[in-house]
Amino acid sequence: MSDRALAVVRPGALTTVQDLGRPGHAHLGVPRSGALDVPAAALVNRLVGNQPAAAVLETTLDGCAVRPRATVTVAVGGAPCPVSVDGRPAPWGAPFRVPGGALLDIGAARSGVRAYVAVSGGVAVESVLGSRSTDLLSGLGPPPLTAGAVLPLGRPVGAPARVDLVPQPAPPAELVLRVTLGPREDWFTARAVRTFTTRAYRVSSASNRIGLRTEGPALERALSGELPSEGMVLGAVQVPPDGHPVVFLADHPTTGGYPVLAVVRPADLPAAAQAAPGTPVRFVAVRHR
Amino acid sequence: MTVRALPVGDRALLVELDSGEAAQALHAELLRRRAAGALTVREIVPAARTVLLDGLDEPGRLAAELPGWEVPPVATRTQEAIEIPVRYDGPDLPDVAALWGVPETEVARIHSAADFRVAFCGFAPGFGYLTGLPPAYDVPRRPTPRTAVPAGSVALAGPYTGVYPRASPGGWQLIGTTDVVLWDHTRVPASLLSPGARVRLVPVTGRGDGAVGPS
Incomplete structure (x- = not known):
């Protein structure tokens, strides 16, 4: 064949x-x-x-x-x-x-x-x-x-690259995710925001292509109730009622009703894709560009 | 128009309005501006009271400009409606009739009299959140979601009416069924419904009785 x-x-x-x-x-x-x-x-x-x-x-x-x-x-x-x-x-x-x-x-x-x-x-x-x-x-x-x-398979269009080996980033021993806070920062207590950006989390084994789930200190809401559904972006850090942040990856839903505390910089998402369950995670707040 | 533009990362804005109608009006205006070449953005995602603009080069500049925009209200009844034939035969018809305080036979008449508009899509490809039913007819979700809702189920939750494009779990109140195909990725466009579209639900009885869905 x-x-x-x-x-x-x-x-x-x-x-x-x-x-x-x-x-x-x-x-x-x-x-x-x-x-x-x-x-x-x-x-x-x-x-x-x-x-x-x-x-x-x-x-x-x-x-x-x-x-x-x-x-x-x-x-x-x-x-x-x-x-x-x-x-x-x-x-x-x-x-x-x-x-x-x-x-x-x-x-x-x-x-x-x-x-x-x-x-x-x-x-x-x-x-x-x-x-x-x-x-x-x-x-x-x-x-x-x-x-x-x-x-x-499709028809080949180009010649293979002539290289011996190309450097690739190693999977992260610790996943550091830079985040800009918001759009729903005001749904959380000041203490929760501080906890989120200073404490250590771990990658949960429940992570998948939809989201990187984390284990760690739960984040407390300042506002209760439901947020009407709103549009979600890649890298959104959504916080469901259990208080554990979820980072949205490529198969994320287009709308959602849990508040988004922060958004991960797109440049940091490839490392998130390679962070195995148990990997320590830190969220570091950076200013909007 | 009260507009609050919240930054979402460095390339997106979540524009929050004070009502669903205002969000629909802004969504229509954004589509007009994009079609006219005055706005470059990858995604315009309307939702209940917001419009998300994702893939903007200068979100800060747009955020500053937005409050000064003249946004006309959505034109009602001028646009041609997509007709969806519906058999009002859902298992939750008695519960909905009780919640509305009307006889079961009245549900179809009241529901199909509404002039619906697709406020936004989500949940699954081609699932539209239709508004247009008077607020008195808002209903809660089922206390326990069903593990399987058949494709074509016409359902209610809160202020919204929706049609399940394919079988899935769901907690909405099922009042009817349609044979119209809501989503077909081999068709152009794949989705029968898109945000801003006007929709009429047409009561029919029995299967294949001649009512024709939009092609």
Whole structure:
């Protein structure tokens, strides 16, 4: 067989197809979705000669295994992990060839959470509203990978990058998130705001593509009651009634009724995507630009 | 117009108004300005009493300008309405009739007499929060949400009417059913309803009795 496709052998805990997402449809209730660690996805695409908008695989903690039906160029980045082709070690963070029919195995993350796997030509599943991303909140896009599924690949458009190894940021030992306070800071007591910006939190194991959940001191409200639904942005720190801050990631709902205490700087969100459960988190207040 | 523009991060503004009507009017004005090329923004997301503008280059400048804008009220009854045929056969019809203090048979008449407008979308792709029912007919959510509400269910909560685009859990009061497809990603536009659209619910009886949904 020499058709351009990937057969899924081991889907892993959660492996999804991701690209740059589908921003611009929030007014219809459509989340933006897309790769959580955007720089890692962009890097592996560049390494195999893909355009930045090509779709890649995003794994969660334990990797995945796929069998390309044609010879392809592959690059793996994001969370550091062992990579092998038919049982022989292959590089991480650099492009390599996988012969048609060989087994490409992405092992469990040594640190971090999400590995990104780019294949020359990109994953070419059906596009929905301009994106091939799996959106776990709304169900748009392809379902998460399952054993036996076959993913079509596009035609390669560029040559792989000529590099030995490119530096990538290490997953954070401590996740420091710079935040601007508001828009609903006034829904919290002054003490809660101080607690939020000075105390230590940890990444909760209940985190997912919708939000990075945290464990730590609960934040006390100054106002009770419900906030009428309002629009939500990527990086919004929403505080549900249990008082534990949730940082909205790519599959976040477009509107919500819990007050947003602060918003994380977009540049700090890729690190949030790689912060494993238990990682210490600090929120540092910065001024609006 | 009382306008409060709250910064949301460094690239967004949450514009808060004193009523849902004012939010709808500002939303319409923002769409006009964007269409005219006078406003560059990635997302304009209206909600109950706010409009979120995400992806602005200079949110501070817009925040300063907004209070000086002349915003006309939304034009009512001039825009063509999207018609949705509804069978008033929901399981919560008796509870809603009791809450309204009317016989069950009156619910369809009262509800379908309203001139609805999509105030905003959210919850799921294509789910519109429709306003237009007089405030006397506000109802609470169900005390216990259902784990599965069928697609096409017409439902009430607070001041809103909504139609479930697909099966999902939900706590709204179910009063009817429609066969109209609210969301189809292979269709252009994918969503039947978008914020600002005018909607009429047309009572029908039985399945496939000739009522035609918008194509």
